[in-house]
Amino acid sequence: VLAGMIPEGFADKVMHASFRVGESVLMASDGNDRTPSFKGFSLSLAVETPAEAQKAFAALAEGGQVKMPLGKTFWSPCFGMLSDRFGVGWMVSVPGDK
Template identity: 65%
Template structure:
């Protein structure tokens, strides 16, 4: 590696498998790698892993389009996704409408899709896992 890069790493507090399936069906996400805590070549330090988390996801790598994201259930702590949004750019208004509606199901719309000075469609929502999204049409 010669150039640093940033990748989002999302901790779902026990709901990672559910989140990966949700993003697969709504966004076409593809899981590239998945390892459960019980599959780790090293045991976690005593007391680090919450009881019942052995089957939970220790690490996953997945991609949506050309973007790679990483995810985990963590070790048992709650997840809090404050202070950032994932920005998803799509090629058409129809795709923005479909994607926005799918991600908003079970979540909360913060700004409905609307025309803005920079895009024919832009909207913001928080999905059912607490991830904040900004959806925009590429102009």
């Protein structure tokens, strides 16, 4: 990247990232707003076992804020909600019995 092409404070931002979800590709980047706001949505992560849920939840919660600790609900043997260190909302769950 040429000097002067990146605004001050944006050197550590993500310009482009992509994630494959099944047949689809989800693309993302950091916004160019200096005050990010992640309101009105949460990302959901479904894992196979409570142990996987605990590992993912702990990693996402590091430096963030737990909204609902992992626990059993009527729809899931293990479900919890948090905001990560960037303020992004997450729901971590293990699918319930079908």
